[in-house]
Amino acid sequence: MYLGKVVGTVVSTTKNEALVGFKLLVIKKLDEHLGMTDNSEVVVDSVGAGVGEIVLVSKGSSARYVLEREKAPIDSAVVAIVDTVEVNG
Incomplete structure (x- = not known):
């Protein structure tokens, strides 16, 4: 698992039947200090996350x-919307 920030959405009217009904989000991976990295990924949303939220x-x-x-054909899914992150050290 990793922390990420929702930076966008993907709209696809034609897709695999197993993905119908799911929202697709563009996520930027975050480091341990919540700084955005250069890595992004399209993931399936299972919790109703929106742009700008940490997930x-x-x-x-x-x-x-x-x-x-x-x-x-799902490799990544948003499973939680994060309220706070505490890193010691």
Whole structure:
């Protein structure tokens, strides 16, 4: 899992049937101090996140299970909207 910031959305009228009904978000990965990195990714939203929010992203087969679509072409999913982050040190 990693922390990310929602920086945009993706609209796709033609897509795999298993993705119908899901919102797609563009996420910029964050470092431990919540600074944006150069890495971005398109992920499936499972919690109703919006642009500007900090989120927790799950990767791999765990993402598919969260969305209850075990055979869907999903590699990453937003699983939480983050309220606060505390880093010691």
